[in-house]
Amino acid sequence: MLKTIVEINEKIKKGKAVVVTAEEVIDIAREKGLHKAAEEIDVVTTGTFSPMCSSGAFLNFGHSQPRIKLGGGKAYLNDVPVYTGLAAADVFLGANALPDDDPRNKFHPGEFNYGGGHVIEELVAGKDIRLVATAYGTDCYPRRKLESWINLKDINDAILFNVRNAYQNYEVAVNSSDRMLYTYMGVLKPNLGNAHYSTSGQLSPLLNDPYYKSIGVGTKVFIGGGIGYVAWHGTQHNPNVPRGENGVPREGAGSLSLIGDLKQMKPEWLVGTSMFGYGCTLSTGIGIPIPVLSEEILRYTTVTDDEIFAPIIEFSETYPQRKPGILGEISYAELKSGHIKVQGKDVPTASLSSYPKAIEIAGILKDWIERGEFLLTEPVAHLPGIESDITFKPLEERLITE
Template identity: 60%
Template sequence: MSRYKVNKSIRDINAKIKAGEVVVATAEEIIDIVKSEGPEEAARQVDVVTTGTFAPMCSSGAFINFGHSVPGIKASKVWMNNVAAYAGLAAVDCFIGATEPCEDDPLNKVHPGEFTYGGGHVIQDLLERKTVFLKATAYGTDCYPNRMIEKEIALKSLPQATLCNPRNGYQNYNCAINLSNKTVYTYMGTLKPKAGNANYCSAGELSPLFNDPFYMTIGMGTRVFLGGGEGYVAWHGTQHRPSVKRTPKGIPVSPAGTLMVMGDLKKMNAKWIKGVSIQGYGCSLAVGLGVPIP
């Protein structure tokens, strides 16, 4: 005998989706449904709850294959719009990280720095169908004799472009305050002195991992909304800590679970992927991430 009063399988829900009969509620809507109908009836009525978040996620970036040249090059250093990309991969593969600043950015030499352009902005430019200037240098080999290429690239013409974010969708996070006598600039924003403000980062009731606190439905292979396109959970994210202290309902009281997500950058939309400049801290990327929970 089942331990649950309402039982639905993934197969049942998929059949209802195919038949156009599925009932979907947002994580915000389901709260009112549960309050008015009770949890049992809410589970009976609703098949899927959609969750989501849209915020700066520093541990983000994109794998780019920029195509072979003639003669060939085994790139050892790569820049896109003067933002360095990691080239320690195959010949014309590289990874551009969201937080990498432009090479000539003054950083915090004039404090607080503005960090007006970085890796996240390059990714946004590609999605906005702008051309990006690429430069690659190499030491030259017998099979890859070319030592430098310079060219303009566009997302449409790239052989492959994959958004791959090692840590997104943090399950709960810290609240930041500043108890000192001076203003400080952090990845949580500007903090005024003497506890003049408090900054936090959470999607609250919409948070994917708040709505699946023990990862019963979200895991490797889960299909997600990523940057306006389709993506997948590839693995648990970096700094994933599922064993932290939790409330009686399972909500962690400190940073806990994270998701590693990836998807085809070419099918995403700049509306949901935005380069971010955080004063006094650096560059980042705001990522739109949505997860359905059956």
């Protein structure tokens, strides 16, 4: 052990911590060597900005007069339905929720111009949001109908809680069929017309901590422009996948559940997003600091795009039918060159994850730490690692006969 989080925090408080981004650390380590770099650098900051579908917010509006029990009733924010299976004044607004009258894919491909992610962005932007609710009425909560403007600054609580974010690696999507596909990986042109990928590669949080040596439950993070925490491992967290010699998973692996105060967040880091023909979601900005506790932890942060490989998955048949097989593996360096070879064909590439925003996030987090405004936290529990018995289960359907 080179240093502890307590020691690093002492340096942060004195404004003496050496903080670099996961991009900057690459050249520094090359120049100075791992050992010296690990001694000198205290924190490496990471960043990612991408559509993250399993995002949403718990909201508590406060109690109306007379009172209304939203729980078990129906409620809408700007016509987007929210989940009301909670107590009287709490709801959950999911990023993928759509207005009841949205035509969806009735006329394919649907446009999906407005959904839960857009409501979250507008809330954070300080706009008034229309709350419309109906309830069944009780002796203690007699009211049956409520229509009111609400505003983020006036409601009691707004907690962003994203149950699966910051995926550690992700597939590259292509389309072998002869028709255009409208997917969660964007518009895929026929006959391998394009290839879409979606992580920030060498800047991505979990690609810089492949074995979850420093990121754990309780790690303080940048989320949506505010401060949040790792609440748990994310759903579908699956550490037991093939990995390279550098420990980096060669397909989707770990993920994070993140929680944070929506009231601190900013609309440029929580952007309502429409995937043509697929649905609505929320593009979320996340930055995670990695404390350089050892040379090993630093070494992981020096990962470069040419050492991160992602599988190429076909989306007309293989993905939707959950068939096995990939069309090959490709490095992020090749993906970022703008063209890759798939089955002998030259295919233009594009990203759904914003690298410029990822750089900006890693820079903001670096700035917060350098200025002593952001102290690191010690994880209270590890994320399940390769020693865990986690397997990624498909749904094995069982026929309901009665």
